[in-house]
Amino acid sequence: MKPLILFASLLVFQASFSQVVEDKKAAKQLIEDFYEAFHKQDEKTLKTFAHPKIKMHSVSIDARGSTSLSSETFSNFLDYLVAIPASTKFNEKLHNFEITLNGMIATVSAAYSFYINDQLSHCGVNTFQLIKSRAGNWKIIYFVDTRSKLGCE
Known part of the structure; x- marks a missing residue:
């Protein structure tokens, strides 16, 4: 009987671990897809990744090390993005993803240049808070980034 209980426990553990791995992959993929659409200035696709009540903040650090916090609506962010002229090339490179899951929410952080x-x-650093829908899809509910010219390599 004990071997059967142990075997059943291992199966449940494996299924839970597999779900965590899949959720982390899906959360990371959402952010990668977000940035692919961002670089293409694809407003329509970007909207599909965000929850309708998404919140956005930025923490800026000036040359003296002073910080300031600003808020932006997702709509204004999209307006600004699509207004960037085709002659301006921009690229945000993400580094070192860190993903934490807690039930139906996830935090995805990545340094960027x-x-x-x-x-x-x-x-x-970009940090995203995600929520998992009933359909099992992740949506961005909060996005905060830091912006600095200090310490960039």
Whole structure:
């Protein structure tokens, strides 16, 4: 009887572990897809990744190390993005994903370097809060980033 209980416990553990791995992959894929659409300035696709009540903040660090917090609506973010002229090349490179799951929410963080016309503009960390829908899809509910010219390599 004990071997049967042990075997059943191992199966449940394996199924739980597999779900965590799949959820982490799906959360990371959402962010990668978000940035693919971001670089294409694809407003319609970006909207599909965000919850209708998404919140956005940025923490800026100036040359003296002083910080400021700003808020932006997702709509204004999209308006700004699509207004970038085709002649301006921009690229946000993500580094070192960290993903934490807690039931129906996930936190995805990644350091980034932002380039304009192939020149490093600034760097920082992006942190996304995600919620899992009933259908099993992740949606972005909160996005906060840091922006600094200090310590960028």
